[in-house]
Amino acid sequence: MSARWAAALVLGFALALAMPATALAAEGDKAASADDGAAAPKESVELVCKTTLAGVRGWQSTDGGKLAGRKSGSAAVTALRIAYKGTVDGSIKYQTYQATGGWSDYAAANKTSGTKRAANPIQALRVKLTGELSKRYNVYYRANLVGYGWTGWGKNGQAVGARKLASVRGYQVKLVKKGKKAPGSAKNRYFSKGAASAEAFYAQGGKTRTQLTRALNKAKGANSGLKAFGGKYNFNSKAGKKLKAAIKNLGRYKLSFTMIDLKTGRGISYNPTKVLYIASSIKGPYVAAINKYRAGSVGAGTRATMSSTIKVSSNEGYSSLRRRFGHGIMKKMMNYCGISEKEMTSTRNYPYMSSRTLAKLWVGTYWSYYRETNTRSAWARGLYAHPWNSFIDRGLSTPTRSKPGWYPGGGYNVQNDGGVVLSSDGHYVVAVMSSACGQYGKLANLVRAIDGVHADMVK
Structure with missing residues (x-):
């Protein structure tokens, strides 16, 4: 082989080796550029409510914000669970007032509050958020009471319901970002027997x-x-x-x-x-x-x-x-x-x-x-x-x-x-x-x- 051809061959081989490296580097630069401009993951917060009703077998599952339980009839809520899933650190906890047991301890997310016994229905509840979730969101909730209807909305641990007066047959729980409006009025959110609020409870609704x-x-x-x-x-x-x-x-x-x-x-x-x-x-x-x-x-x-x-x-x-x-x-x-x-x-x-x-x-x-x-x-x-x-x-x-x-x-x-x-x-x-x-x-x-x-x- 002549010296000229040998030199050409060496040069071609060198270029062949160099081309992929250059191309890969270019692709890598493009990828790095794309990563630098990517949007942050979307924030998500979700609740799921699970409920047992007197005379009804099993747990009923409802997405947060929707009616859990019922808004008519006399079948009362006997136990509930609220689960949280989201990208914001923190969780949810809740307690219930039962007809014969008084206020329960706070239950952690997805844990049961209530007895599941028809003779001991839930009459009131409180709900709270924890961690970073509590700093970014308010939790609102209301109860539908047998013989009464919807209460006003409670917020961040306030009591909702009618202690010693009526049973809860349904409820709603919503997460609302701080600074945003409440889903409704707080009027008549809680009634208690023996207090002036009992009079307000008895006086609601109905014909004149x-x-x-x-x-x-x-x-x-x-x-x-x-x-x-x-x-x-x-x-x-x-x-x-x-x-x-x-x-x-x-x-x-x-x-x-x-x-x-x-x-x-x-x-x-x-x-x-x-x-x-x-x-x-x-x-x-x-x-x-x-x-x-x-x-x-x-x-x-x-x-x-x-x-x-x-x-x-x-x-x-x-x-x-x-x-x-x-x-x-x-x-x-x-x-x-x-x-x-x-x-x-x-x-x-x-x-x-x-x-x-x-x-x-x-x-x-x-x-x-x-x-x-x-x-x-x-x-x-x-x-x-x-x-x-x-x-x-x-x-x-x-x-x-x-x-x-x-x-x-x-x-x-x-x-x-x-x-x-x-x-x-x-x-x-x-x-x-x-x-x-x-x-x-x-x-x-x-x-x-x-x-x-x-x-x-x-x-």
């Missing part, structure tokens, strides 16, 4: 007193049988059939009843305008009238008389109150309840009336004790818990406020009861008038059947 009176006026007929008003109801349902059976079981007696839900104005009735002797059931609304119109005149002695009049149905106590306060406050109470003298006579200590009229009196009694209240209302309404011989109280495990009346013989033969049922499905008034004197078991069974229809009607 006048609207309820108008709704009751739609219940008509002394012999109309079983009817619904304010909306349709299928009495061939399971609950409806139980009610018809309970009525049949009292077939040999005169019977009239009226029930009205205080939030919706819907109700049912059976011969609602049949007139019977009221007996001592009138004492309940009369004592309510004293508390409403003459609370400032009530001293310790009068309070004792009011107590015996309601709790043990003292006739002497009632006569004493009538002599002192007269018929005028009963007339005022009748006007307050939308009742005319044709429906009952205000000047009679023990008038005749229908179950519809007694229901109107109890709408007004409820309203005066739970909505348009005074400083004595909480004390006075407590008198009506577990009064002697109340088949409403006997028939229901739900809290009730009632006043029965009965009179055996003397041409009267009546067994009556009227009151308010503070059901977790929603508060309602029920008034039952009958000639079934002494038939406590049958009448308690009737009240349970009415309660079942109410729960079915409003679910």
Whole structure:
């Protein structure tokens, strides 16, 4: 090989070796340039809520921000878990208030808070963030309460719910970046029994007193049988059939009843305008009238008389109150309840009336004790818990406020009861008038059947 060709070959080989290195270097420079301009990873924060409900098997999973549980019916949340996943360091923790256990300790993310027992539902909750997450975000949450609806929004550890008043059936939890608006109002976020907030809880929502009176006026007929008003109801349902059976079981007696839900104005009735002797059931609304119109005149002695009049149905106590306060406050109470003298006579200590009229009196009694209240209302309404011989109280495990009346013989033969049922499905008034004197078991069974229809009607 000539020297010239040898030199050319060496040069070509050298260039061949050099080319890939140059190309690789160029590609490397491009890659480095691309890395230098890359966007930072997108920030993500996610929650997942898991919930157990009374009577429902297993855990239900819901993305954060959405409804966990339900917003209707009476099935309460019995346990919950909240999980956090995101690019921001930190986590979430929460505690719950249970009906029979009080406030739990804070549970870490994805750990169970609650007992999963239907008899021990969750009534309130608190939620907090930790770490860097708590510095960048606020956690907002609210509860949907049985018989009430949505509370206001709580934030960063504030209590939400209704301690000792109602069960949580659903809830929402949201993460909101600091500086951003809250998802809604905080008004009425938390209620607690025995505090002023309890009054706010009882006063929320529902029909006005006048609207309820108008709704009751739609219940008509002394012999109309079983009817619904304010909306349709299928009495061939399971609950409806139980009610018809309970009525049949009292077939040999005169019977009239009226029930009205205080939030919706819907109700049912059976011969609602049949007139019977009221007996001592009138004492309940009369004592309510004293508390409403003459609370400032009530001293310790009068309070004792009011107590015996309601709790043990003292006739002497009632006569004493009538002599002192007269018929005028009963007339005022009748006007307050939308009742005319044709429906009952205000000047009679023990008038005749229908179950519809007694229901109107109890709408007004409820309203005066739970909505348009005074400083004595909480004390006075407590008198009506577990009064002697109340088949409403006997028939229901739900809290009730009632006043029965009965009179055996003397041409009267009546067994009556009227009151308010503070059901977790929603508060309602029920008034039952009958000639079934002494038939406590049958009448308690009737009240349970009415309660079942109410729960079915409003679910």
